[in-house]
Amino acid sequence: MRILLLGGTTEASRMARALADHRLPAIFSYAGRTEAPVAQPIPVRVGGFGGAEGLADYLHANAITHVIDATHPFAARISANAVTACARAGVALVAFERPPWVAGAGDDWRHVPDVAAAAAALPESPANVFLAIGRQTLGAFAALDRHRFLLRLVDLPEALPIPNAEVVIARGPFTLDEDRALMQAHGITHVVAKNAGGSGARAKLDAARALGVPVVMIDRPGIPARPVRGSVEGVMGWLHEAPAAVGSGADRGE
Ligand code: NAP
Numbered sequence: 556m557r558i559l560l561l562g563g564t565t566e567a568s569r570m571a572r573a574l575a576d577h578r579l580p581a582i583f584s585y586a587g588r589t590e591a592p593v594a595q596p597i598p599v600r601v602g603g604f605g606g607a608e609g610l611a612d613y614l615h616a617n618a619i620t621h622v623i624d625a626t627h628p629f630a631a632r633i634s635a636n637a638v639t640a641c642a643r644a645g646v647a648l649v650a651f652e653r654p655p656w657v658a659g660a661g662d663d664w665r666h667v668p669d670v671a672a673a674a675a676a677l678p679e680s681p682a683n684v685f686l687a688i689g690r691q692t693l694g695a696f697a698a699l700d701r702h703r704f705l706l707r708l709v710d711l712p713e714a715l716p717i718p719n720a721e722v723v724i725a726r727g728p729f730t731l732d733e734d735r736a737l738m739q740a741h742g743i744t745h746v747v748a749k750n751a752g753g754s755g756a757r758a759k760l761d762a763a764r765a766l767g768v769p770v771v772m773i774d775r776p777g778i779p780a781r782p783v784r785g786s787v788e789g790v791m792g793w794l795h796e797a798p799a800a801v802g803s804g805a806d807r808g809e
Pocket of ligand 1: 564610
């Protein structure tokens with residue numbers, strides 16, 4: 556058995572810990588987006604593979620038998636590539652996916668299908684917007700110079716594509732008290748969030764509920780069907796059940 560763990564999330568770090576504790580041979584893969592990624596207890600590689608074809612080549616070259624896709628639910632390209640590459644290489648694939656957040660009593664969420672629709676859903680009148688969507692898709696808000704934006708990012712970007720933006724540098728998990736205080740200090744009137752799920756980024760939604768602030772919730776992108784588990788234990792169980800990869804090192808007795 557030789558595992559490739561596609562990471563970049565809290566879930567992936569928890570999975571890496573479990574693989575190390577069980578002494579399973581595994582490699583952790585980062586895209587290389589942040590300057591100081593979280594250290595891992597298993598060997599790490601960094602950078603893209605070169606599309607689905609490059610990933611399939613990597614799986615062959617490194618005798619990978621199992622792939623665990625623990626990337627962010629909005630990282631749709633790498634997840635689709637993993638489905639294609641694993642099918643091509645005959646490697647078993649599972650996704651470690653957290654359930655999406657669901658609105659409860661007291662929440663005021665407006666669901667939108669993508670980032671462009673989130674920008675269009677903001678009001679005509681000036682608003683103070685907590686734009687909690689990371690750095691990569693900020694360009695969709697570039698023309699909205701009537702609003703003030705609060706951004707929370709892991710690294711300070713060299714340039715920002717949007718006007719009237721204030722940046723807070725922080726890495727989750729965040730607490731309700733912290734996020735409520737942050738939103739009050741900036742007079743936030745609207746939150747824009749991706750439906751990431753999980754606990755680490757949930758606090759802004761609880762803070763929005765507590766403060767009566769509406770949330771523009773970007774729903775998850777579609778990803779091709781693959782086996783999904785929702786916990787470390789679920790993925791460990793899958794590893795024990797999943798058939799050995801075809802044409803891999805396992806089949807060659809390595
Ligand atoms: P994406 O759009 O699905 O992927 C873009 C390209 O980045 C992929 O085609 C692949 O390049 C490379 N890539 C992505 N994840 C990789 C990984 N774990 N290891 C090696 N290469 C990877 O992904 P994204 O939205 O840019 O996210 C990039 C990373 O940040 C992911 O690992 C994700 O877990 C993490 N992240 C994303 C978000 C988010 O909101 N999107 C939030 C938190 C963390 P090649 O085609 O060259 O292989």
